[in-house]
Amino acid sequence: MNTVYSINEVSMTFDLRSDLREITSEYDEKKIFLIFEANTWTHCWPLIKDFRPVPESNILILEPGEENKSIQQVIAAWDGLGKAGADRSSLVINIGGGMLTDLGGFAASTFKRGVAFINIPTTVLAMVDASTGGKTGVNFRGLKNEIGVIRQPKHVFLYLPFLRTLDRHNLLSGYAEMLKAGLIADQELWNRLKIFNLDGYDEKEFGRLIWRCVEIKKEIVTADPEEHGIRKALNFGHTIGHAIESESLRSGDPLAHGYAVAYGMIAEAALSSNLLGLTAGAVSEICQTITHLYGNPPAIIKDQEIMLGWMKFDKKNRDNHIIFTLLEEIGKNRVNLEAGEEEIRKVLVNVSL
Numbered sequence: 001m002n003t004v005y006s007i008n009e010v011s012m013t014f015d016l017r018s019d020l021r022e023i024t025s026e027y028d029e030k031k032i033f034l035i036f037e038a039n040t041w042t043h044c045w046p047l048i049k050d051f052r053p054v055p056e057s058n059i060l061i062l063e064p065g066e067e068n069k070s071i072q073q074v075i076a077a078w079d080g081l082g083k084a085g086a087d088r089s090s091l092v093i094n095i096g097g098g099m100l101t102d103l104g105g106f107a108a109s110t111f112k113r114g115v116a117f118i119n120i121p122t123t124v125l126a127m128v129d130a131s132t133g134g135k136t137g138v139n140f141r142g143l144k145n146e147i148g149v150i151r152q153p154k155h156v157f158l159y160l161p162f163l164r165t166l167d168r169h170n171l172l173s174g175y176a177e178m179l180k181a182g183l184i185a186d187q188e189l190w191n192r193l194k195i196f197n198l199d200g201y202d203e204k205e206f207g208r209l210i211w212r213c214v215e216i217k218k219e220i221v222t223a224d225p226e227e228h229g230i231r232k233a234l235n236f237g238h239t240i241g242h243a244i245e246s247e248s249l250r251s252g253d254p255l256a257h258g259y260a261v262a263y264g265m266i267a268e269a270a271l272s273s274n275l276l277g278l279t280a281g282a283v284s285e286i287c288q289t290i291t292h293l294y295g296n297p298p299a300i301i302k303d304q305e306i307m308l309g310w311m312k313f314d315k316k317n318r319d320n321h322i323i324f325t326l327l328e329e330i331g332k333n334r335v336n337l338e339a340g341e342e343e344i345r346k347v348l349v350n351v352s353l
């Protein structure tokens with residue numbers, strides 16, 4: 001393998017085509033199925049094409065976008081796999097952003113009770129979060145990732161040249177999950193991310209930062225793959241973030257996941273201050289860093305009824321108890337903290353727009 005870094009089944013490679021050839025060598029070409037979204041079909045397939053002569057009928061191209069992270073698209077994937085003759089000894093390779101690796105992973109995990117899959121994330125968000133850890137699924141009834149299973153991929157390949165075609169908005173969406181990794185687990189990483197220049201970035205340094213985030217995620221997921229305890233650390237910013245994202249999807253003006261999480265982190269940093277004594281200096285450092293990169297949160301965050309409504313339906317919560325992962329300090333989190341409605345209303349209403 002042409003590995004820059006690796007931990008277990010995740011590796012960062014500088015020669016994806018030859019690594020793919022090697023890892024798929026145990027499969028006949030007819031058993032290999034590739035799932036793309038339109039963008040990755042156009043931009044990424046040419047870079048790895050011909051790693052093996054996979055039949056054209058084994059290539060599926062799905063609709064991109066969070067609004068298409070639906071059971072209908074899973075049915076389209078099952079249909080394509082079935083028609084092209086996939087069976088339990090097949091291998092599915094998902095090539096795309098977080099929506100595609102979540103959806104393709106779910107389609108593979110449920111087809112004939114489970115077919116092995118490899119994830120090749122093509123966005124920062126998918127590299128540092130969605131593609132590793134085994135969470136797969138789709139949105140349902142407006143709720144994020146409401147239907148899904150946890151099933152680990154056979155391998156995950158990170159290949160930095162795929163990021164070269166991403167615009168700043170897409171880079172920033174993934175960068176929010178990187179900031180989260182620093183905030184929950186590594187103050188030094190946070191300090192490096194705060195000053196990293198995403199415009200015309202240095203690919204080697206970006207690769208080191210991305211890899212540190214992967215290490216943090218792998219360490220947490222290995223200790224708690226089914227999310228009974230410390231895996232919930234990865235949910236910092238996501239309780240309020242998912243409410244913002246779900247409402248933006250419902251209103252027909254979808255906000256990128258990372259932006260919603262970034263704004264969620266601003267509100268949850270304030271909650272951390274009220275409930276865990278995170279210092280005012282840390283809260284203001286987090287707010288300033290995030291608003292500098294992402295601008296101010298959208299006005300919807302102040303609509304307490306709508307936000308609380310979404311939070312109560314979030315799968316992380318039950319019986320109207322709303323549960324958070326919060327920060328004691330930068331780099332140190334605590335999971336399973338319940339906040340009362342009044343406490344949540346207070347931080348929502350006080351977010352500066």
Ligand code: GLY
Binds near residue numbers: 129135235
């Ligand atoms: N995206 C958070 C997790 O994988 O647990």
